[in-house]
Amino acid sequence: MQNSLFDESPQSQAGLIQTSGNFVAPMTPQPECIALAEALPAKVRLGTSSWNYPGWNGLVWNGDYTESNLSRHGLAAYGQHPLFRTVSIDRSFYRPLNLAQFAQYAAQVSNDFRFVVKAPSLVTDALVRDDSGRGRRANANFLNAADAVQLFAEPALQGLQHKLGALVFQISPLPAHWLAQMPKLIDRLHLLLKSIPDLKSIAPDGVVAVEVRDPQWLTPQFVAALRDTGATYCMGLHAKMPRISEQLPILRALWPRPFVCRWNLNPVHGAFGYEDAKDAYEPYDKIIDPDIETRMALVKVISGTASGGQNVFVTLSNKAEGSAPLSVIELARALKGNS
Template sequence: MQNSLFGDSPAASLPTSAKPLKKSAQTVEPAHQAPTLIELAQSLPTHLRLGTSSWNYPGWDKLVWDGDYSDSVLSRYGLTAYAKHPLLRTVSIDRSFYRPLNVAQFAEYASQVGQDFRFVVKAPSLITDALVRDESGRGMRPNAHFLNAAEAVQMFVEPALEGLGHKLGALVFQISPLPGHWLAQMPRLIDQLHQLLAALPDLKPIAPDGVIAVEVRDPHWLTPQFVAALRATGATYCMGLHAKMPPIAEQLPILRALWPGPLVCRWNLNPIHGAYGYEDARDLYSPYDKLVDPDLETRAALVRVIAGTAGAGQNVYVTLSNKAEGCAPLSIIELARAIHQPP
């Protein structure tokens, strides 16, 4: 075991342009990157891939895009420009959480990036949410498809694997918060999760860097039985940095128990906003063009975990949301600087 895995500068912002949105554009040009940023990217471990949660943000003008584009244009045409940023070697496809994607949609994404790029993909909520929810997110009734192994294979793993091919990095089953009365049924639910993971096809023949990862939003999952289910099926734990979950130091025992292995981490939300603070963070940080609330403690802890994992030759996938610090690309720059020259 690598000790550095578990051992113990003000961020700059760039102004947005005042030019009108290029709403009719069908191509998106990448922003020019300084030679120092390119050198920084080249200094990072080869096994480390940093990226963001989705990419359709006009506020990233001059950071990722060279111009003001609408979010709809960026959603459709921006991925190629995104993938040309020297530090952005992965991205989380989040839209698959809301509606399953088909092989053609995954293949279209794969065609827009280079051979070294890898995708992190969220499983549909139809599989990972115990409740059927209305448009406001309120649970209405139990979800009969929750943790259904056959449907997970058919509607998620097989289409992603066929469409993305070797560019598949991590398939993340993010299990939504459980209804309170379900928390007393964890042994049964973990057994059901185990059966799902055991039914999934091996990714390695098609996607050598591919890994199945499980992210949870209730700490009640973090038990020896949960670890045993992951280990027995070759899956890993996705470290979710979110106020619903304990800080990194308290999630590390799961990674210790699964070591050696890859690291999948999703930095979702700054803890200052609390467990239900997505809307507060969105309102405060939009248009996501600067760091508003640098989370130095989380960043430092994450750097240590990344350094230990990548330093041991294991693959690392870390994706950041704008709601972590205010601007995901700037967060990645600061994270990369800390990895290159740790305090």
């Protein structure tokens, strides 16, 4: 499939592909990808979750590169794909990034590019976890407003400047006994959101979004906290959460706001199937489990939001269908067919 979408680049034809150092050769897109990009509404930005996948050779890169090399130098090549006008910076979830690191990312992409950035788990996870992801103890910094500003919002805003699209607070699954404390947790989240500095003067397209992994968050109190602070809801397409139709009432209650969506995991793998999806889909070079139901439901939300004059930021994971770049292409095709 990928070979029908991309031609060999001039570098490949000349046998000059660099697979080390600080250069990553992009693929030359087929006319269809350019046409799909031109057909998308200007308000709609599609992209992937991270960009450091060697298996995207022939889809995004033209050459065999290591994951480390792509992590450091692949963003500039990624940004040359006509359909990629956003990307989710996921590494910031594992360790806070500083202003200089964000500025380096911003320097590698065009002025029209916008970043979706995940807040550090230091702020968004109720538990401190070990390397295997197992929770070890309560996190004293959970939903700490000062940390959210100093370790995340301020460096991201100052580093990315107008290329900031969405600051996403993805709140990890809560311990079961915490679910009964939801009103108190929403109050804490409300205070955090109120502490975030105004984005618009520096990043006119910037929005704060909250993604959750427990449906117990989705209450009128949660909606009121988002509405009061100008934040929006990040629709998380993950087996831990209800399907799109059941999350739509939150978006309707907040309208008009930008639409932020992270398509994370195919429901065939279940709520705890991240590792199963990883094993099934690597090296992420083909669609294995097409999720047409989700895709078409997403098309309706994207089209409705953009036609209402609001920005759209949608990022897709390899775990959604098997290959995030190919999923973006299929989503773009569906959007064009719906126009």
